[in-house]
Each structure stands twice: as structure tokens, then as C-alpha cells.
Amino acid sequence: MNKYYKKTLNLLEPLKQPAMAIGFAFIVGAIVMLFTGANPIEVYGIMFKGAFSSQFYLSATFAKATPIILTGLGASVAWRANCFAIGGEGQMIFGALTAALIAIYLPGPLWIRIIISMIGGVAVGGGMSLFSAYLFDKLQMSLSISTLMMNYSSKFLAMGLVVMFFLDTTSTGGMLKQTKQIPEGMRFPRVNADYALTIGFFIAVIIVLLVWFLLNKTKYGYESKMTGYNPEFSRFGGINAKRIMYLSLFISGVLSAFAGVSEVYGTYFRYVSGSLVSGGTAWIGLNAALISAYNPIGVLISSIILASIQTGGTAISRFTDVPLEISQILQGCITLFISAKIIIKWRRKKKLIKVVEEGGN
Amino acid sequence: MKKLLGILSVVFVVVLLVGCGGSDDSDTKRIAFITDPVGTNPFLTQATEKLEEIYNAGTYDMEYSIMESQDSGAWLDNVRAAVEEDYDLIIAIGWQAWDPMNEIADQYPDAAEYVCIDTDCANDNIKSITFNAAEGAYLIGAMAALVVDELGFPEGPIGAVHANPGQGSFPWRFGLMEGAHYINSDLEMDDFIFNYTSSYSDAALAKELALGQYAQGARFINGASAVADFGTFEAALEKGFYTSGQDADRTNPDNPYILSTQVKYTGVVTENIVDEFFSETGIITGHTELGLADDVVGAIYITDDGTNPRNSAILTDEMIVILRELAEKIRSGELVVTVPLEEDYIFGE
Incomplete structure (x- = not known):
């Protein structure tokens, strides 16, 4: 009995931290709801219904999870290698804009336009990330600052480009800052015409497996993991930390940019200024990466959970009077409890160092 | 202890998530009102308050839901879900309605009646009302x-x-x-x-x-x-x-x-839409631009009497x-x- 109990515990071990974070977040959410006079069990029930209860809702959740998975993978690849880049949003924006513009304006057969548009989109995202790596390498500019600043500049630069050169004046009379739509034949096909889910989700799942393979079964994966654990030690061990940094950030940029590309091809069918920012997709992706401790399979699962909080959150607004912000409180709490985990780990590390310094007792 | 806590948390999440809200079916007409977060924005509150007023008056056999959409993605989710959840009249207010309403009204022309406020959706299946x-x-x-x-x-x-x-x-x-x-x-x-x-x-x-x-x-x-x-x-x-x-x-x-x-009296427009929906004609699709002549656009003290006394020393x-x-x-x-x-x-x- 004891043996089986232990085995079960070991199996559940990787789920413990995310489950605790999500569990505590739901408890805090419940307390907030009680203050607003709502019944938490009823509201969580509606949330579950709005996220998972039918193929329709499940497909909406998977569709919403798609860009989160991709930005989550992007963050995982970089953060795992000790590169704390937070430029997923900017890379997503320019990935999306580049892909949309190539798809709309490039002449030629659709399949060639699809390929060039996707490659163009991810190349721009990867290039932006590489630029941050270069700034860090040559000018010692903090990765977090340069990538964060690029998020802001990308948002406004993309808006300016759309308004000045690529504004679609036929829809909404130019009221919304958006490009024209990409041709119908280029869009990701829907799994079922009635549902929001497109093949984009399945492409994301394949990318999850590829990234898992890259991180766990290749030399790069081992080196990036070692660099993440201890950059100095890995440098002494013969790992070219600079190469790992450039490579990790490039892959990270490519993945985040593909999140933007997938939104253009599967959700909006055009670049809509602000659409990739307003939902906080890149930040939720980072959240997913943190929850799963940069494990690609974990990113997939936590992205679906985080997406379900969003789709469930919109269901709350449809079915109850509880404010929409409840779902945001839940997400904020999850981040909070996950960061608590980081602090605990960091404190443990410090304690360990202290013990070693004091003579290993 | 910590492991036990972990398991308990998993169980807690599962328990909380299990359960579903109920649904009802009757002749009651269901109205979905899809909007950006309402907050205290009078452009939106005028409309939502009018819906509440119509509902409370009991003139029509109706129920309504305000679907606040936090971001562009939520707009798509809500418009699609409104059809899935069998709403009879779907009113969307704001420019963001353009893409999702066009897509859904094209895909399901007979599933509901569609109205866009403040944007001309240019769609044969949608009634569009804009303001000058x-x-x-x-x-x-x-x-x-x-x-x-x-x-x-x-x-x-x-x-x-x-x-x-x-x-x-x-x-x-x-x-x-x-x-x-x-x-x-x-x-x-x-x-x-x-x-x-x-x-x-x-x-x-x-x-x-x-x-x-x-x-x-x-x-x-x-x-x-x-x-x-x-x-x-x-x-x-x-x-x-x-x-x-x-x-x-x-x-x-x-x-x-x-x-x-x-x-901009969005409340008046909302009332007109609900009246038209329950009239014999139902919603008449097409684009209408409303302005001063329709008494939905104007300026206080010029086209409307204000609720407060005018600063007549200056104006x-x-x-x-x-x-x-x-x-x-x-x-x-x-x-x-x-x-x-x-x-x-x-x-x-």
C-alpha cells in the first residue's frame, strides 16, 4: 500500500507546484467572489462549462491556447538558458505584421506566398531577438530591458506602419487600425466549420514535440540546460555560452513570432493593431513557461489551463453578473504563487551555499 | 505533508471545476449585447441601462446578457458563442464588431438577427447603425x-x-x-x-x-x-x-x-432596436446613419436641454x-x- 502511495506521489510530483499555484489562485478568486456576493462554486462551474463542457467550448480553449503555447515555448527556450528575455510581445507583433503584409501583397501562387510569409514572419521575430542578444553581448545592455523596450516600440511602430501605409479603409471606414485580410485560400483551415479551432493548434503541438526533442535529446539542449544551471561552470566545462545565448534567443524569437503568424493565419486573418497586446498573450505564455519550469510538455498543459481561464472568464461574463476581471485576478494570483516558488528555490539555493561555505554541515 | 498538500490541491482544482450551469428553454427571446468592458463609459452604460430598463418594464418576453469583451480575441469568442448559445438577437457595439459579426452573420445568416451599433458592417444579414x-x-x-x-x-x-x-x-x-x-x-x-x-x-x-x-x-x-x-x-x-x-x-x-x-444617445438606439426586433417586421437589415435630425446626436443646451443650469455668463x-x-x-x-x-x-x- 505504502509502495503504491509513494509511486502515485512520484507520478504526481511534477504536477504538484502548478496544481498548488492554481489551487491557491482559485481559493483567492473564491474569496474575492464571496466579497462580490457571488457563489464561487457556481461561478467556477460556469467557467468550467465555458472552457471544456462541449466540443465547441473545448475548441475555443484550444484555439486560445495556440499562441500561448508558442510564446510559452519561446520563453522556455530563452529562460532555460539563463537568458531572461521578455520580448515575446514585440516579436509576435512583427512576426504577425510581416507575415500579413507578405501574404497580402506578394504576387504569385498562394502556396509560395504562404511559405515566404511564414518564413518572413518568423525571421523578423528571430532577428529582433538576435538584436537583443547582440546588444547584450557587445554593449552589456540588460536583456530584460532591451526586449521589454522593444515590445513598446514594436507596438507603436507597427501601428504607425499600418496607419501610414497599409490601412484597410474598406472595413470600418479605416476606424480600426488594421491591414486588409489575407486571401481566404491562405488561412488555416478550421477543424470544424462551426468551431474556432484551426490546424494552428496541431502545428503548435508538433512544435511542442520538436522543442522537447531539441531541449532533451540534442547537444544544444544539454548545453543550454547547463548554461542555465550555472553559466560560469558551463563555460569552464567548454561550452560556448555566447553561442548558446545567440541560438537560444534566436529560437525563442522565432517561436514567439510564429505565435503572431498563427494568429494572423488562424484567428484574425489580418494584422489588427493592438489585438496581440490587449489579450496579454505573450505574458500569459511566459506565465505558462514559469508554471511548467520550462518543460515543453508542461507548457502545452499549462497553456491549455491558462487559456481555459480566459475562455471560462468570458463565459462568466456571458452567464453571470460577476465582473470579467475575476479571470484576470485568477491569472494574477497564479503568477504570484508561481513566483513564490521561485523565491523559495532561490532561498534554498542561498541556504545551501551558506551551508557549504560554513563547512558542509 | 507537502506532498499531501500537493495532492489536495489537485483534488481541490478538480472538485471546483466539476459542475455545470443550467440552461433553460422557452419562448423567451434572448438578446446578447456584446461590447468592450462597460465600466463607467457613458457611451456603453446608456445602452446597458436601457436594456435593463426594458427588461424590468416587462414589455417584452425577453432576457438579455451583457457580454463584455476584454480584448479582440474575446470579441471573436463572444460573437461565436452567442450563436452557439442560441441567442435570438445579437447586438454588438463598437468598431471591433466588424470582423466577428461579418464572419458569423455570413456563416449563420438564419441563426439569429444581427445588429451592429457604431460600425457599418456592410453586410446584407446585419443591421448597421452608425452615428454622424x-x-x-x-x-x-x-x-x-x-x-x-x-x-x-x-x-x-x-x-x-x-x-x-x-x-x-x-x-x-x-x-x-x-x-x-x-x-x-x-x-x-x-x-x-x-x-x-x-x-x-x-x-x-x-x-x-x-x-x-x-x-x-x-x-x-x-x-x-x-x-x-x-x-x-x-x-x-x-x-x-x-x-x-x-x-x-x-x-x-x-x-x-x-x-x-x-x-450620442446609444440608449435611444438600443430601445429602437429592441422595439424593431419585437415588431412584426423584425430587424430590417441595412445601414442607417443617425445624426442631429434623428435626435440621437447633438450638444447639450443646443439640441437638448441640459440637466443642470447653463453657465449663461460665458455661454x-x-x-x-x-x-x-x-x-x-x-x-x-x-x-x-x-x-x-x-x-x-x-x-x-
């Missing part, structure tokens, strides 16, 4: 020119703190400039200062921008950034310049500097006569206010 906001802005512009003239600053500058740059807010800028130019043909484009909050709620930024415009000499600053206008009003009270608000009557006996409000009876004559010209069609594309616009035509 420029007509109201025209009156405010004329008022601004009269007021600055009275204050001894006939050459302006006339300030404006608006929400967004681009074509989206151009009707407000266009109306303001053309209205002021109608009163004082010596005004030039450089005599107007426009700043943007990029938000409908950032009152602190609006105040900062308004103070900046005041420092540049503006003595009338038009507020057109929804709830953020409260920042402009506060700056007006501090510095003593005159201003005007947006959407629902913002005049305030405690702040005599708010001279008027450019109104004098003589001015009101001039402005009402102007409103009558617009209403009768003698003066047509048509907004061009911003890039094609030449000031003073």
Missing part, C-alpha cells in the same frame, strides 16, 4: 470659436484631448475644426491643438495633456476621450479654461467650466441663438457634414 458624430462635434467647434472670441482669444488656439489618433477619431476633429471655422473663417489648422490619451479611462494623462494645452494658450479644450475626460474637467476647474464632454450630459453645477457635452443667450440656428441648418440638410478620409482633408475646404 461630426455633426455634434461641429456644434461644439462653433461653440468653442464663439467662447474663445468672447474671452478675447479669437485666434485660438482651440485645444482638444481625444482618445485615439487616426481615422477613428477624425469625425470629432473634423467636426470641431469645421464648426469653429464656420464661426471664424480666419482660423487656420495651426490654431488647433490635438492630443491623445490612447485610452478611454486615463484621466491623469488627459489632465496632463489639457494642462499642457492651457500652457500653450488654449482657453477652450474639447474633451473627447470618454471617462478620461474627467482629467480634462479637473484641469479646467484648476486653471479656469472652458471645456466640453462626451456622450452623456457631463455638465456639473460644481464645475461651471464644463459648458456643454457632445451627446450666452446670443451664442445659443446662433448655435441653434446652425443646428437647424444641419438638421434640415442645408448644411451637410460629411467626414472625408483624413489624408484627403483640406482645412476649410
Whole structure:
């Protein structure tokens, strides 16, 4: 009995931290709801219904999870290698804009336009990330600052480009800052015409497996993991930390940019200024990466959970009077409890160092 | 202990997530009202309050749901879900409705009746209602020119703190400039200062921008950034310049500097839509632009009586006569206010 109990515990071990974070977040959410006079069990029930209860809702959740998975993978690849880049949003924006513009304006057969548009989109995202790596390498500019600043500049630069050169004046009379739509034949096909889910989700799942393979079964994966654990030690061990940094950030940029590309091809069918920012997709992706401790399979699962909080959150607004912000409180709490985990780990590390310094007792 | 806690947490999440809300089926008509987060934005609250009023009055056998959409993705989710959840009338308010409503109305033309407020969806399956906001802005512009003239600053500058740059807010800028130019043909484009909050709620930024415009000499600053206008009003009270608000009557006996409000009665439009839905004809699709002549757009004290007394020391009876004559010209069609594309616009035509 004891043996089986232990085995079960070991199996559940990787789920413990995310489950605790999500569990505590739901408890805090419940307390907030009680203050607003709502019944938490009823509201969580509606949330579950709005996220998972039918193929329709499940497909909406998977569709919403798609860009989160991709930005989550992007963050995982970089953060795992000790590169704390937070430029997923900017890379997503320019990935999306580049892909949309190539798809709309490039002449030629659709399949060639699809390929060039996707490659163009991810190349721009990867290039932006590489630029941050270069700034860090040559000018010692903090990765977090340069990538964060690029998020802001990308948002406004993309808006300016759309308004000045690529504004679609036929829809909404130019009221919304958006490009024209990409041709119908280029869009990701829907799994079922009635549902929001497109093949984009399945492409994301394949990318999850590829990234898992890259991180766990290749030399790069081992080196990036070692660099993440201890950059100095890995440098002494013969790992070219600079190469790992450039490579990790490039892959990270490519993945985040593909999140933007997938939104253009599967959700909006055009670049809509602000659409990739307003939902906080890149930040939720980072959240997913943190929850799963940069494990690609974990990113997939936590992205679906985080997406379900969003789709469930919109269901709350449809079915109850509880404010929409409840779902945001839940997400904020999850981040909070996950960061608590980081602090605990960091404190443990410090304690360990202290013990070693004091003579290993 | 920690492991046990972990397992308990997993169990807690699962237990909380299990369970479903109920659904009902009857002849009751279900109305979905899809919108940006409502908050205290009067453009939206007028409509939601009207729905509540109609529901409480019990005139129609109906129920309704306000579907607030936090971001572009939520808009798509909510419009699609409204069809899936068998709503009979789907009303979407705002420009963001364009893509999702077009997509869904094309895909499911008979699943529900579709109405877009404030955007022309240009779709045979949708009723689109837009406002000629420029007509109201025209009156405010004329008022601004009269007021600055009275204050001894006939050459302006006339300030404006608006929400967004681009074509989206151009009707407000266009109306303001053309209205002021109608009163004082010596005004030039450089005599107007426009700043943007990029938000409908950032009152602190609006105040900062308004103070900046005041420092540049503006003595009338038009507020057109929804709830953020409260920042402009506060700056007006501090510095003593005159201003005007947006959407629902913002005049305030405690702040005599708010001279008027450019109104857009979304509540009236919502009521008309619900009445039409329950009428024999049902929703008649097509595009309608509503303006001064339809009593859904206007300016307080000119086309509507305000709820508070007018600051007649500044906005004098003589001015009101001039402005009402102007409103009558617009209403009768003698003066047509048509907004061009911003890039094609030449000031003073």
C-alpha cells in the first residue's frame, strides 16, 4: 500500500507546484467572489462549462491556447538558458505584421506566398531577438530591458506602419487600425466549420514535440540546460555560452513570432493593431513557461489551463453578473504563487551555499 | 505533508471545476449585447441601462446578457458563442464588431438577427447603425470659436484631448475644426491643438495633456476621450479654461467650466432596436446613419436641454441663438457634414 502511495506521489510530483499555484489562485478568486456576493462554486462551474463542457467550448480553449503555447515555448527556450528575455510581445507583433503584409501583397501562387510569409514572419521575430542578444553581448545592455523596450516600440511602430501605409479603409471606414485580410485560400483551415479551432493548434503541438526533442535529446539542449544551471561552470566545462545565448534567443524569437503568424493565419486573418497586446498573450505564455519550469510538455498543459481561464472568464461574463476581471485576478494570483516558488528555490539555493561555505554541515 | 498538500490541491482544482450551469428553454427571446468592458463609459452604460430598463418594464418576453469583451480575441469568442448559445438577437457595439459579426452573420445568416451599433458592417444579414458624430462635434467647434472670441482669444488656439489618433477619431476633429471655422473663417489648422490619451479611462494623462494645452494658450479644450475626460474637467476647474464632454450630459453645477457635452444617445438606439426586433417586421437589415435630425446626436443646451443650469455668463443667450440656428441648418440638410478620409482633408475646404 505504502509502495503504491509513494509511486502515485512520484507520478504526481511534477504536477504538484502548478496544481498548488492554481489551487491557491482559485481559493483567492473564491474569496474575492464571496466579497462580490457571488457563489464561487457556481461561478467556477460556469467557467468550467465555458472552457471544456462541449466540443465547441473545448475548441475555443484550444484555439486560445495556440499562441500561448508558442510564446510559452519561446520563453522556455530563452529562460532555460539563463537568458531572461521578455520580448515575446514585440516579436509576435512583427512576426504577425510581416507575415500579413507578405501574404497580402506578394504576387504569385498562394502556396509560395504562404511559405515566404511564414518564413518572413518568423525571421523578423528571430532577428529582433538576435538584436537583443547582440546588444547584450557587445554593449552589456540588460536583456530584460532591451526586449521589454522593444515590445513598446514594436507596438507603436507597427501601428504607425499600418496607419501610414497599409490601412484597410474598406472595413470600418479605416476606424480600426488594421491591414486588409489575407486571401481566404491562405488561412488555416478550421477543424470544424462551426468551431474556432484551426490546424494552428496541431502545428503548435508538433512544435511542442520538436522543442522537447531539441531541449532533451540534442547537444544544444544539454548545453543550454547547463548554461542555465550555472553559466560560469558551463563555460569552464567548454561550452560556448555566447553561442548558446545567440541560438537560444534566436529560437525563442522565432517561436514567439510564429505565435503572431498563427494568429494572423488562424484567428484574425489580418494584422489588427493592438489585438496581440490587449489579450496579454505573450505574458500569459511566459506565465505558462514559469508554471511548467520550462518543460515543453508542461507548457502545452499549462497553456491549455491558462487559456481555459480566459475562455471560462468570458463565459462568466456571458452567464453571470460577476465582473470579467475575476479571470484576470485568477491569472494574477497564479503568477504570484508561481513566483513564490521561485523565491523559495532561490532561498534554498542561498541556504545551501551558506551551508557549504560554513563547512558542509 | 507537502506532498499531501500537493495532492489536495489537485483534488481541490478538480472538485471546483466539476459542475455545470443550467440552461433553460422557452419562448423567451434572448438578446446578447456584446461590447468592450462597460465600466463607467457613458457611451456603453446608456445602452446597458436601457436594456435593463426594458427588461424590468416587462414589455417584452425577453432576457438579455451583457457580454463584455476584454480584448479582440474575446470579441471573436463572444460573437461565436452567442450563436452557439442560441441567442435570438445579437447586438454588438463598437468598431471591433466588424470582423466577428461579418464572419458569423455570413456563416449563420438564419441563426439569429444581427445588429451592429457604431460600425457599418456592410453586410446584407446585419443591421448597421452608425452615428454622424461630426455633426455634434461641429456644434461644439462653433461653440468653442464663439467662447474663445468672447474671452478675447479669437485666434485660438482651440485645444482638444481625444482618445485615439487616426481615422477613428477624425469625425470629432473634423467636426470641431469645421464648426469653429464656420464661426471664424480666419482660423487656420495651426490654431488647433490635438492630443491623445490612447485610452478611454486615463484621466491623469488627459489632465496632463489639457494642462499642457492651457500652457500653450488654449482657453477652450474639447474633451473627447470618454471617462478620461474627467482629467480634462479637473484641469479646467484648476486653471479656469472652458471645456466640453462626451456622450452623456457631463455638465456639473460644481464645475461651471464644463459648458456643454457632445451627446450620442446609444440608449435611444438600443430601445429602437429592441422595439424593431419585437415588431412584426423584425430587424430590417441595412445601414442607417443617425445624426442631429434623428435626435440621437447633438450638444447639450443646443439640441437638448441640459440637466443642470447653463453657465449663461460665458455661454450666452446670443451664442445659443446662433448655435441653434446652425443646428437647424444641419438638421434640415442645408448644411451637410460629411467626414472625408483624413489624408484627403483640406482645412476649410
